Amino acid sequence: MGDLFTNFFSGIIPMEAYIAVSLVMFFSGIYGFISRKSLLMILISIELILNSIDINFAVFNRYLYPEQMEGFFFALFTIAISACETAVAIAIVINIYRNLNNVEVDSLNQLKE
Amino acid sequence: MQYTSLILILPLLSFIILGLVDSKWEPKVAGTIGTAVLGIVTLLSYYTAWMYFSSADISGVYQRIIPFQLEWLRFTEHLHIELGILLDPISVLMLVVISTVSMMVHIYSLGYMKSEKGFERYYAFLSLFTFSMLGLVVATNIFQMYIFWELVGVSSYLLIGFYYTKPEAVAASKKAFIVTRFADLFFLIGILFLSFYTKTFDFGILTSGDATVFASAAGASFMGISLMNWAMALIFIGGAGKSAMFPLHIWLPDAMEGPTPVSALIHAATMVVAGVYLVARLFPVYDLYAPDVLHGIAYVGAFTSLFAAVIACVQTDIKRVLAFSTISQIGFMMVGLGVSGMGGHHGLGYMASMFHLFTHAMFKALLFLGAGSIIHAVHSNEMNNMGGLRKYMPVTHITFLIACLSIAGIPPFSGFFSKDEILSATFEFSPYLGATMSLIAGLTAFYMFRLYYGIFWGKENKQHHTPHESPFSMLLPLVFLAVVTLFVGFIPFGEFVTNDGAPYEIHLNRTVAVISVVIAVVSILLATVMYRKESTIPAKLGTTFAGLHKAASHRFYIDEVYMFITKKIIFKNISTPIAWFDRHVIDATMNGFAEVTQWTSVRIKGFQSGRVQQYAYVILLGAIMIAALVIFV
């Protein structure tokens, strides 16, 4: 613990701190994905999950293999893909909204039975 | 004697042609073709008979001749069905009988059926029947006989049901077919047994008396009765079905719904004696290997004869009276066979039976054709609607009287000779049986003259129109058959037909002859007293023996028993439950499988809810559990 504190207050943020943030974000995302009823909230939760992973990529790259750049690249890839995914998802959500006048997950049962 | 095959081929061709053209030709043309073809067949049969009976070898024994035979179907190495023609005394005799009666019926029908719809169909069926019946009698092996046996059954079915819009005719045809079919099942099983142990269907081998053929059957027994007895009894049941022996006789009276000439041909002269012919054909086998069955046949015949004679005394439908009389007379033939032994004097019963078959065919056909002539004039079958017809129909009257005298056993009419031989053979076998048969002969004379007086004498009923004599085409057969009936008794029958092929000279047994003539005359007098003029005696007797009278009028309720068995037991208690079982148990089980599958699917379909969030939750839980497993275990 002492080590952590010294590092923190000496201006070097320890890796664990980043991971803690990312962990919180990840599980908030998971929790949101499972429990939220609104499609938009689910989408935002997915963004949270993706972003927490971005953080992990960047942090691991910076701390463990500082001379390589793959982690950063992957983080960038993920950001690009999540942007695309969000665009598609929003399009779907808007379509659903137009058709059903709401964006609740439970109301999407037309294809069942 | 290759030409004999034409005897079979011609009627078949006639059937096919008449059947195919159906109603495209003038009815008259069809009738003429049918009759002409049958004329040729008849001539061929006579020629065959003449050739055959003049071809005895030096010792006077008639040989078996097989002029024609081809393999039809092969079951196993030993068992194969041949179609062929076998000429021996009884088959030649039958050829003559069948072609003669059939010829007469063909001519008669030209007049009788003139205005009927379906005239061509009628002649087509007649040709089919003639073909099948001729094929039956010339069969070289028992399976060929079975084949034609079935074919005569079906032609009988078609002809009884000729008036197919009449419900009674349809029901009667169905009944006739099913009852005989039921008997045929036993016949078939009998054939299976017999052929399995003897390894042959062939009559020649079966009746040769060769003990090696029966070697494997002799030792075998089932339920304490030897297999040969079983087999021959089963075969006899088949014959009993066709020949209307008790208790399989119920179809014959109903079969009278068919056109009258058909009744004359099929249900009096030819098809119904097929059973007698079957027993005669296999006589050596019965005699050597199943004597008990043979005696049984005698008693069944005697009982049937008595039973039918009693019923015949109270029936009012003239065709029914004749039908019961037929049953009774066939009983006589069966008794003749049953009491007979092998060869020479012992073979008297056999010879007499065949003789009676021959004479009976003639006079019974005559009676039926006469009845047809009467029905044609009166338009009714009921005796109550008749009476005093002798003035209007002189030819029919005389010929009918000749036939009645013949069946009653008055000399010199043919029936006397044949019946007398049967009686003397029976007396030799057992005096009690002989006495019974004499009594039945008396009953026969009585009910025949009751019929005769009821039709031609008695009170004249007011008709809608005056009855008229029938046309020439109908009278010709009547006259011809009457002449035959008059003279045929003088044929020295024993010269031609005996069961060992050697001629046997008939001696008239004086005692028996006198007794039977006396009984006949007394019975006729009794009938004259009771029925010639209106009299109260019949009614009185009817009330005195009310129970018997009622039972006899209802044919001793045998039909009701059958109806009970078929309707109540088979339909209600077997078929209906089975059909129900099939739908509600077997099928329900199958549907049950489907329902169980569906139920299970409903129960587990929650897992496939389509809710991504739920999936994610489960995945997460699973991931955590796996992680926990990896870490802690």
Place this chain on the structure above:
Amino acid sequence: MNFLSIFVLVPLLMMIALFFAKNRGQINFIAATGATILLILSGILTYLYLTERAAGNMAEMLFTADTVWYAPFNIHYSVGVDGVSVAMLALTSIIVFTGVFASWRIDPLPKEFFLWYCLLSIGVYGFFISIDLFTMFMYYEIALIPMYLLIGIWGTGKKEYAAMKLTLMLMGGSALLLGGILGIYYFSGAESMNILDIAQKTIPLSAQYYLFPLTFMGFGVLGALFPFHTWSPDGHASAPTAVSMLHAGVLMKLGGYGAFRVAMYLMPEAAHEMAWIFLILTGISVIYGAFSAVVQTDLKYINAYSSVSHCGLVLFAILMMNETAMTGAVLQMLSHGLMTALFFALIGMIYGRTHTRLITQMGGLMKVLPFLGVSYVIAGLASLGLPGLSGFVAEMTIFVGSFQETDMFHRVLTIVAASSIVITAVYILRVVGKILYGKIQDPHHEELTDATWWERISVVTLIIAIVALGSLPLWISNMIHDSLIPVVNNLMR
């Protein structure tokens, strides 16, 4: 190109041609031409087969061809015929031919109907020419699938239910079969799935004990083995005419054919051990079907139950395991195929006119429909075993053959089965009496018109076949008998 493969190729070409057909005339022309070609081909095949045999070719299968299809699993496309298959191919051709004419005015979607119809016939033809277990099974499946659509779309009554039931039950059967076939292949240790190869090997008895019931029941379902027969009444009652004809006439024969070609031939030891179970089941089928038919009121149900009874006799005779009875079984397949097809064709034609199949609502039809009426009587007489028509020959061969087994068990069963001929007479005559004879029940029936030319072609062809088989049975019975000798020898091993 192997001669036999043409039988599969012709329907395939028909399908392609049908695809481009524009109107009903063209569709009918294509279907009729194709069916005629198939009929002629089967005639040629029979002739070639008999000449080849007469020339002394004693090989078990003739006209064989073998091509590797999928090497890793040793799957071959191998074809060949013996007398039994030749007879079955002839039967198939006759039924396909008459079925085309019976559906001359099929409505709606004639093109699609004939497309599926051709696919169905590909399956059936393929099954009979195959001697490789895998191709056999594949063709079997090809024959089953179109049935669902044919009944579901063109059927009458509860057609969806019936189609589903039929397909599911038969699929259940084929699932058993697949297990059986794979088991046979692995346990025999043969290099290929060719039946002739496997027959040389011996499958271990312990494996046979469960493979035999699997295969026999798998085929038995199709052969309407009690208690797996209930698809038959519902399925046949709902199917359109031509499909009933083909299904009862040919497809049910796949069961009997497969049962002896696969189950009996490849696993003779188990067949001996377990025959009694199936003998009892088939014995029940025979009597049970007949009794059920007695009280039915729907013409198609009567015929379906009668099929249960007659097809029961086929399996019954196969299980008797002697040459005569088995010859009888094949004859019965032919005979039943022809007469049941005739029955269904006639019922379809009568139904097309009266719009009812209930015998209580008909009567006196002989007067207005003489051609159909007479044909119905002929079919009925064939069914109850009148000599001169096909049923008699088949049944008698079966009974005589079965009776050669000497023990009490077989004897009693034979007699019980033989008694079905009486019950058959009862229900046949009941129907004939009710619908054809008597007075006309419904005044509308007075104006009915008799058969058209295409219906006549269909009916007359079948009647000719029935009469030919029934009156001149010797050559075909000998042809079948000779081909069964290897099978029986294998059983006696």
